[in-house]
Amino acid sequence: MVLILIGVLHRQLGGLMADPRLQTWLTVFVSVMVQAVPFLVFGVVLSAVIAVFVPRSIWARALPRHPALAVPVAGVAGVVLPGCECGSVPIAGSLIRRGVTPAAALAFLLAAPAINPIVLTATAVAFPKNPEMVAARAGASLVVAMLMGWLWLRLGRAEWIRLPSRAHLDGLPRMAAFWAACRHDIVHAGGFLVLGAMAAATINVAVPQTFLHELAKHPVLSVLALAVLAVLLSICSEADAFVAASLSQFSLTARLAFLVVGPMVDLKLISMQTGIFGRRFAARFAPATFGLAVLVAAGLGTVIW
């Protein structure tokens, strides 16, 4: 029965597939997912380890007691997580569950995908003529992450974050709790990742590149244009430097904005943050991060170049 259904579907889809644009859409969608799956799975496993095996008391000892000091420490700690942004969302959720102050967990969430060694190495490879881009990217990303953490301390409200109710892990045996946490986060964060990947593939196919070319001529608009493009394209932070390098008709400042915004705010991240932290959180956090990232990148870019 299922096989017949699959066979019929296959035939139908085969006809649809003839359209080259739809084919490109599918290729991009599947490839964003294939690229993201390892990072999602490792992020989920790490967050399950945090949730089940790492005792709560560790965070109290590792992070400074004062939240305002915990923010920069957590931001810099992002260096140790080699990966892209899909993995850091469930990890940040897990940290908050385990009692880490949300401001510090959010600083970690924003900093980790941008300042880890793999991403910075990729940036250095992509910009052989502008090694200062690496420092600018790391510096600007760290500053934005810390400012967002402190902003959360000032203005954030705990009730904006609504972590999805999940397994009462504490009552379960450890291994059962571990696999329950893995399963829950994969289905949850993964589902939202699919939404984000579909949006990113649509943008990839639909945005005409000639339009971008026109925008590159305006100094202010070009920064905004690349910042928005970073949000829409949702490229993995390990690859975005190469895309930025290829956007060479744009100023270095505009490309820095692309590199700072991309790992912090993009369609698949917004989608995943909505899934993990709730809609009210994402609706406030994403625009604030975007604005701050554009300002910091534009400011730093103006000073350097």
Next chain:
Amino acid sequence: MNRGAQALVVMLLGGAVLRATWTDVYLRYVKQGLRPFLIAAGLLLVTTAVMTLIYELRDMHRPADHPDDDDHGHAHGGPVVGWLLLLPAFGLLMIVPPALGADTAARAGSALTSIEDTAYPPLPPGDPAKLTLLEYGYRAVYDSGRTLRDREIQLTGFIATGPDGQPMLARIILACCAADGVPIKIGLRGDVPRLASDTWVQVQGRWIPHTAKDPVNDSDIPYLEVDIWQKISPPAEQYE
């Protein structure tokens, strides 16, 4: 979405990823270096699904203390979104979309945008010299073809329609996954292979001092004077 359904979806996704890495299918979407991570992730997904099923079966025999970890109370439609994971799974198992090709080459600007003047080392001895499209492009545009003169060059790529409506040779360059794919385009003169778009060819020819501008992003498109060409089947690694 109950636990059984979640296990099924996760199992399908893990299986799809593993199957794609078992063959060369994954190379249509990502770089070769990701393979070990994909295999590890696929195995973890399958294990998660199996463990979920085991606990599910165990709990079925003890309905009294069924841990209420399913997401019944989700006001914001939480785990329903999990069904979406079926899409990439089916995409990988049934549709298996092809690698990026002529459609991307037509819509996106070519890769030779930066202004560099680097001196390139001479080509290895022996004609024809096999080059990647990107290397040919660099040498032709940024080194004014200095190292290409008086040499027979062999290039491999697919046929795409150029801005002038003529067939050109193209290939897609990936940094990470197909979402960041950028085409590199080489214009053709001489014995131009007039074939359908996305047909793979191996061409042999000589550098000529002619470049055109890609209207999409003002990048340079160098040219090759084709002497001979032959149709080939697409390589396993279609990206440069």
